[in-house]
Amino acid sequence: MxxxxxxxxxxxxxxxxxxxxxxxxxxxxxxxxxxxxxxxxxxxxxxxxxxxxxxxxxxxxxxxxxxxxxxxxxxxxxxxxxxxxxxxxxxxxxxxxxxxxxxxxxxxxxxxxxxxxxxxxxxxxxxxxxxxxxxxxxxAVLLEPMSVVAKGIRHALLIQKRFQWEPRRALVVGGGPIGLLATLALRALGWEVVTAARKRGTSAKSAVVAAAGASYHSVGDASLLSLAEGGAAFDFIFEASGSAEAAFDSMHLLALNGVLCLTSITGGSALKTVPSDRLNRDLVLGNKVVFGVVNANRQDFVEGLAYFELIEKKWPxxxxxxxxxxxxxxxxxxxxxxxxxxxxxxxxxxxx
Ligand SMILES: [Zn+2]
Ligand SMILES: [Zn+2]
Structure with a gap:
């Protein structure tokens, strides 16, 4: 053998x-x-x-x-x-x-x-x-993580077929490979994108974000929730930070009729107090959707390749x-x- x-x-x-x-x-x-x-x-x-x-x-x-x-x-x-x-x-x-x-x-x-x-x-x-x-x-070694991003975006677009959606702003939470791939894919689709990540100052991560014309927000300098100051809200949020706290905080940043895609697999068993009345009320009164995605199928892998082509054409x-x-x-x-x-x-x- x-x-x-x-x-x-x-x-x-x-x-x-x-x-x-x-x-x-x-x-x-x-x-x-x-x-x-x-x-x-x-x-x-x-x-x-x-x-x-x-x-x-x-x-x-x-x-x-x-x-x-x-x-x-x-x-x-x-x-x-x-x-x-x-x-x-x-x-x-x-x-x-x-x-x-x-x-x-x-x-x-x-x-x-x-x-x-x-x-x-x-x-x-x-x-x-x-x-x-x-x-x-x-x-191409990035295709598997890209397929998860493609699935998240595909599902969000399908969900938002529930009405005439006119999205403008997206927020990506997390500066790991999935967050950065989501940033590139959403920018390639022409969205205005803010990417929030832990790392402060300029880094390989902030460089990828800036090169694609997205703006980088370090949660080390100002909290994720500070993005809500001045009434800023996001039509689509792609959460990939690995933190359940960031996932729940993201719910406060959704615009009316917005959609939040959760992808972090949080292995722990932490307990956290959340403003449940407010969260529930905001979801109901704002027609908001929160959903999770894991894994991907052939369609998402193939769409992932299409995103690669789009991204490489815009930012070789x-x-x-x-x-x-x-x-x-x-x-x-x-x-x-x-x-x-x-x-x-x-x-x-x-x-x-
Ligand atoms: Zn993986
Ligand atoms: Zn089965």
């Missing part, structure tokens, strides 16, 4: 991430062998490494990390695998909307029950692969600026420390 290097954890053991030697997967009939080029690292990987979640494939001890995968088929075509595979039982999964699974018994590559992509090869069903144009090679090289660190198997141990600085850390699996 051919073996390959991989980077994975032993769930649920905390801080168990290490370089492993595991058998190279053999594609089953109908499956394609995908050579992995790069894998993006995000907060989910860090939380799996902390033992907060993550499940190894049935009967196995380790889970290979990595769900933001860019790979290549034998034909040379670039591909990105979708993360979630459906339960095959509920009507949503059977329709290809596995991101909306109604049974909860789905699996997720690199997260829940299936190995991730920080290894030389994965075997994958062609129905799970998204073809990527060669022109997107430099930033902007997406590449999000890829601030690279690691490989030689220095994999530095991965989670590096990830705390910069924007997106990429695990370089293949040399080319």
């Amino acid at each position: 051919t073996r390959m290097k991989a980077f994975g954890v032993r769930p649920p053991e905390p801080r168990s991430a290490r370089v492993l030697e595991l058998p190279r997967p053999e594609p089953r009939p109908g499956e394609a062998l995908v050579e992995v080029l790069e894998v993006g690292i995000c907060g989910t990987d860090a939380e799996i490494n902390e033992g907060l979640y993550g499940t190894a494939p049935q009967g196995e001890e380790f889970l290979i990390l990595g769900h933001e995968i860019l790979g290549r088929l034998e034909s040379g075509e670039l591909v990105v695998p979708m993360v979630r595979r459906g339960c095959l039982v509920c009507s949503h999964c059977r329709r290809g909307e596995q991101d909306m699974c109604g049974s909860g018994s789905f699996s997720e590559r690199g997260i829940k029950g299936i190995h991730g992509g920080i290894c030389a090869y994965i075997a994958e069903a062609p129905s799970m692969l998204i073809g990527v144009p060669a022109a997107a090679r430099a930033h 090289g902007a997406l590449g600026k999000l890829l601030t660190h690279r690691v490989g198997f030689d220095n994999a141990g530095a991965l989670f420390d590096l990830q705390k600085t910069g924007i997106k850390t990429v695990f370089q699996v293949s040399r080319d």
Whole structure:
């Protein structure tokens, strides 16, 4: 059996991430062998490494990390695998909307029950692969997070079909990769965008925001709620800060008839006092909508590619600026420390 290097954890053991030697997967009939080029690292990987979640494939001890995968088929075509595979039982999964699974018994590559992509090869069903144009090679590792942004925007636009919506201003809460991708996508659509993030002063993050013509608000200098001073309100808010407090505070910043998309998966169990009468009253009297999104399906991945094209046409090289660190198997141990600085850390699996 051919073996390959991989980077994975032993769930649920905390801080168990290490370089492993595991058998190279053999594609089953109908499956394609995908050579992995790069894998993006995000907060989910860090939380799996902390033992907060993550499940190894049935009967196995380790889970290979990595769900933001860019790979290549034998034909040379670039591909990105979708993360979630459906339960095959509920009507949503059977329709290809596995991101909306109604049974909860789905699996997720690199997260829940299936190995991730920080290894030389994965075997994958062609129905799970998204073809990527060669022109997107430099930033295609961002397609998985971009698909979540595309889904959030798509759902908001669908929800707002409930009336004649005339949006002008958007607020993005969070300066991580998802927040910055949302900033770029909304600017590419021509929205006026304010991006609120923790980091003070000028940084790689504020530079991305400014280059796309959005304005940067540091919540280190003035609170998120200070954005409401002077009656400022936002027609669309995309929340990706990782903080439940910011999610609830965002509700106070919605304009009349506005819509708030929540994407932060807050792992804790913190209790917080909220002005429940006021929040409820404002939602009712303002015809406001608050909704959550997780994961994405084929339509969102394909729309993500369309956003990439739009963004690169307006601000060439902007997406590449999000890829601030690279690691490989030689220095994999530095991965989670590096990830705390910069924007997106990429695990370089293949040399080319
Ligand atoms: Zn991720
Ligand atoms: Zn399902």
